Every structure is written in structure tokens, then in C-alpha cells.
Amino acid sequence: MTDTCSLCGKPLDDFKIAISLNVETARLTESHTWESIANANIKSREVLCKECFDHFTEVFAREFSK
Amino acid sequence: MFAQANMLVLKLTRDCNLRCEYCYIRHKDDYRGERIDFDLYKDIINRIIKDRLKAETNNQKFSIIFHGGEPLLMDLDQLSRMFEYARKKFIENDVSHEFGIQSNLTLLTPDLCKLLHEYDVSVGMSFDGFANGSFARSKILDDEFFKAKIALMDEYGVRWGPLLVANSSNYQKIVKSVDYLKREYDAKAIKVNYVEDVNTIDQGSEITGREFINNSFIPFITDFINGKPMIESNTFMLLEKFFKHSLYVFEDTARSNCYTKFCGGGISIVEMEPSGKVFLCGRYSENYEEAYIENARDKDFLDLIQIGKYIDFAYKKHKIILETGCDICPARHICDHGCMAFHMSKYGTYGIRKGLVCEIFKPTYDFLVKNESKIFRVFLEKIANKEINVYFDPKNKHIFRGGHNKVLNDYLISIDEKNGELLVVRKEKK
Numbered sequence: 001m002t003d004t005c006s007l008c009g010k011p012l013d014d015f016k017i018a019i020s021l022n023v024e025t026a027r028l029t030e031s032h033t034w035e036s037i038a039n040a041n042i043k044s045r046e047v048l049c050k051e052c053f054d055h056f057t058e059v060f061a062r063e064f065s066k
Numbered sequence: 067m068f069a070q071a072n073m074l075v076l077k078l079t080r081d082c083n084l085r086c087e088y089c090y091i092r093h094k095d096d097y098r099g100e101r102i103d104f105d106l107y108k109d110i111i112n113r114i115i116k117d118r119l120k121a122e123t124n125n126q127k128f129s130i131i132f133h134g135g136e137p138l139l140m141d142l143d144q145l146s147r148m149f150e151y152a153r154k155k156f157i158e159n160d161v162s163h164e165f166g167i168q169s170n171l172t173l174l175t176p177d178l179c180k181l182l183h184e185y186d187v188s189v190g191m192s193f194d195g196f197a198n199g200s201f202a203r204s205k206i207l208d209d210e211f212f213k214a215k216i217a218l219m220d221e222y223g224v225r226w227g228p229l230l231v232a233n234s235s236n237y238q239k240i241v242k243s244v245d246y247l248k249r250e251y252d253a254k255a256i257k258v259n260y261v262e263d264v265n266t267i268d269q270g271s272e273i274t275g276r277e278f279i280n281n282s283f284i285p286f287i288t289d290f291i292n293g294k295p296m297i298e299s300n301t302f303m304l305l306e307k308f309f310k311h312s313l314y315v316f317e318d319t320a321r322s323n324c325y326t327k328f329c330g331g332g333i334s335i336v337e338m339e340p341s342g343k344v345f346l347c348g349r350y351s352e353n354y355e356e357a358y359i360e361n362a363r364d365k366d367f368l369d370l371i372q373i374g375k376y377i378d379f380a381y382k383k384h385k386i387i388l389e390t391g392c393d394i395c396p397a398r399h400i401c402d403h404g405c406m407a408f409h410m411s412k413y414g415t416y417g418i419r420k421g422l423v424c425e426i427f428k429p430t431y432d433f434l435v436k437n438e439s440k441i442f443r444v445f446l447e448k449i450a451n452k453e454i455n456v457y458f459d460p461k462n463k464h465i466f467r468g469g470h471n472k473v474l475n476d477y478l479i480s481i482d483e484k485n486g487e488l489l490v491v492r493k494e495k496k
Contacts, residue, residue: 006120007367021368025377027384030393038321039330040380042070044369045121 005049007056017053020045067336067344067360067372068114069121072128073323075337075348076110078102078148079135084170086203088233088271090264090411091135092351101140102340104147110342110362111152115159124161131166131190133337133348138173142181149185166190168229170203171215179222188225191215195243199236202271216251227255233263233271237281244286248297257299258282260426262419264351264411275425283430291440300325304400306456308434309445311399312471313479313488314458325402328383332359333376344372346379351411379406382416390418397424397431442473449490450477460486 003012025040048056068074080097082089118124130152132145140148149165156163167182168190182189193212194200200207219226228247230240240258247253260278263270273281286301296302303325323335329347331337337348342362350357359375366372383406392398404423406416434441448454458481478491 006116019368021370021373023373023377025380027380027387030388030391037328037380037384039326039328039333040377041321042333042369042373042376043121044069044373046368047120 003047005052006046007048007052010049010051012047012049015050016047017050018045018047019053019056067362067366067369068117068128069123069369070333070372071336072126072321073131073335074110074114074129075131075133075335076102077133077135077337077339077348078137078140079340081139082135082170083139083172084136084204087235088202088231088261088263088265090261090349090351090408092265094135097135100135100340101144104144106342106362107148108151110338111155113362115155115161118161119159124159127162127164129164129166131168132187133168136170136173137167138169138171138178142175142177145178146181149181149187153185164188168192170207171212172204172206174215174218176218176222179218179224182219182224183222186225188227189219191226191228192231193228193243194230194233195236195239196246197239197242199230199239199243202233202235220251227257228253230256230258231261232258232273232278232282233261234269234273235271237273237277240281241285244298248295254297255299256297259300262405262408262412262422264408267412272422275422276429279426279430283426284433287433287437287441291437291444293444304430305434305441305445307400308431309441310456310458312438312442313474320457320459327387327398327401327403328380329402329405331407332357332379333372338362346375347407349405349407349411354410357407357410382406386416386418390420392418395424395428397427400431400434401427439471439473442471446473446477446479446490447492449488450492456488458486458488460484 003016004010005012021044023040023042025037026034027037029035079100079102080091080094081100082094085094114128118128152163152165165185165187166189167187170192194203196209196212198208216226230243232240244256247256263272282298283301283304286296286298287305290296290305296305321330321334323330331347332345336344338344343353344359344362345353346357346359360366360371383403387393387403392401392403395401401423404418409415409417409419445456449456460481460483476493478493480489481487482489
């Protein structure tokens, strides 16, 4: 089965990379315990071609590795 | 956008043929003739499919609620094309789905009933009670009107469930209306919502918190512990929160839609205007910039815009909860901490109406505590008899508060490690 890159739409016919962002959120209550916020516990996902993945890693590395 | 959600509330139009006193949509006259564009609608359906497949959530049920304004202002052909397109595309792409529509029924015809039945669209009936309970909405909505519309839906096999909005002109008729629906129509699910009048800083068509609980939560809970079926979904959710928290050490970590401390507006439930604009919730009376997320046609890599907006909202609510002192309130485990969209619409800022919210949840909590043993008994019996299911987060299994309530001693209780389902077996009496 051929998928498409979820960023550029190019058919994924020989290589694909799935990336996920897993967000877990908690608040510190007045009684000093961490309380999870269920609706803010989120996992999102993209399936990328090699070119878009390279672009993604390059941008993230540049912006968050300063 | 739709990967995280279980429901899309899609406003086909904000136009409406009624002018209900308490309606939170302002400037309705500005929306005359507004209808969703079919090309945009197709893009929305395609986006749902793409997002669900990408996130591998396509096997989880996704609901589209066709909403308004009044969605039946769309004509029969338009609705037919929309239902057909969505159903065909969802089936082709193996996306689990269901359809609903929220309507005042004034425009419901036999042909529309045929269509709703054909596409298995369940009808949320905006109905504020018998004995002229809907007169705050329109004087044409008398008892005969609703009986005729219910008969029509039943004739064509259309599934329906009523939504009652508690307001100053109907609140004393709510219990009788719910009883009537149970008795005469064997209604299985009814919802009674508290809705704030956002059109005035004064009380307007609102009722007080006390009036609400005395005419909704308290009588419905009393019926429940006396063995009657619970069909009002907000009261059941409240009881479930109380039962689960009493039984368990941890906070409930399940995702949710409305009426929870951190509601799922904008993330678990996506509400969209006819223009494709998505806001945190459909209950904002105007298009507040603060609540805007994105447009259905916008790209949103890794849902970053959506997630960022939602967490920003959660952070604001967290701060408000701290300021209000809710963390040390005994009722905090059942409280929804107020609707932020209504607060923004009414006062122009986020906040918690202590006078209202505390008046609903503190006395309700006291009532629940006084009746804890009876509530436990009914819940445990119903679970043991497989009449209801209750789920916990399976990650936090095996940790109960212990036998603080003697009723628990009569049952063997565990949590299914796979799905978190509470398993209850009645102990044999010696």
C-alpha cells in the first residue's frame, strides 16, 4: 500500500518516517500534588518522506539546540 | 485537528428560525441565509479521514453532530448530499463514525425523517419540557407540537433524545417532563443542561444553582438510589465521578468533552463554524480571538497550533482554579469548575462564578456524601449485573481507597488490566 507524506503529499513508495509528539501535562495543586490534565495528554503523529523529515530535523535542531 | 477528537460539532449555519431568550449566539440577524459551502464541507470530511488515518485512530468512533443555528434550514437535497458524501467517504476509508443532528424540530418533515433514518442520524431534540416548558423559546412549541414531532420520528424509525435547557420559565417542570418521557416514550437518554444567560450581566433567564439542583440533580439522584433507572446523562456523569473518586486514590485520567474540570473543548470535541473556523468551544457568543484555534483548511503540523491553544487555555484555567481556591474544596472531585466560554461571553474574561458554581456543587456533594452507601450499593449492583460499565485508567490499577465504606465488603472488586474496566462480583452470603 502506498501512503503519502502528510506534509508535502508526495507518495511514499520506498521510505517513510513516522514521528510522534507525546504531550503530558500536569498542574501543581494548592496541596502540592501533581494533577494530570487528561485532555492535555495528547499524542500527535505525522508520516513523512525522507526530504520532509530532513527538513524537520534540521529546523528543530537549529531552533532548539542553540 | 481531528486526530485528538471524538466529536465534531459542525455548525451548518448560525441562522435560526427561533429567537430563544437564553440562546448564547449573539447577532443572529446577521446570519440570515448563511449556509456552509459544500466544497468546504467536502474538505472537512477529507481532513477528518486524513487525520484519523494518520493518527491511526480511524477504528475509534468519530461523531459528527450537525448543529446550528437550526441545521434543518439546509434543504433536503443539501442535507442528503452531505450525509451521502460523508458516509461514502468514511466507509471507503474505514473510518468508524456516527451522525447526529441538533434541531428545534420546527422544520422536520416526513421526507426529512426518511433521510435521517436512511443515514442513521440520531436527533438531539431541543426540548425544554412539557406543560409549556419551551415557551421561553417559542409559543408554538407547545405539548401538541412535540407529541406530533415525536410521533413522526417514531413512525420513520428515527432515533431521538431530548436536550432540556433549565431556565427560569421551565425549571419546575423538568422532573415531570423527564418522567413523562420515560413513561410514555420509554426514553433512554435525556440531558438537562444548565445554561448561563450570556446576554445580560444580571440573572436574566438563568436560575440559581440551588434552583437547578433542587429540580435536577437531587431528585434524579434520589430516584436512582430508590432503584429507578437513571436516564439523565449529566447526573449520571456526576454520580460516576463521585463513585470513582470515592473508590480510587487517583484523579480520573480519562479524556472528556463537556462539564469537567478541564473540559475537552478544542481538543476532544471540535466545534466548527460554517466558515470552517474552529474555536475552543461553540458556546462563545462571539468570535473571541483568544478562543480561535485555526481554520479547517489550515495546515497544522503535529497539531502544534491546536495543542498549543488548548494547553494555553488549560494553563489559564489552572491559574483561575488556584485564585478561586478550588483545590481545597471538598466538592472539587465532582465540580466542573464552571464553563469558561460562558464566563468569557458574559463578562469578557475567563473566571469562575463562585456564587453559581459553588451553589450547584457544594450542596450536591454534601447530598452525595450523606447517601454514599446507597449510591455505592446501586453502582456495585448494576456493575455486578452488567447493567453499566465503569472504567479507570489501567495504568493506575489495583489501588483502592480501602474499605472506608462497609458496602465494599460485600463485593470482590478489581480492575481489568487490559482496558481498565471495573470488575465487580457479589460475595456469597455465608
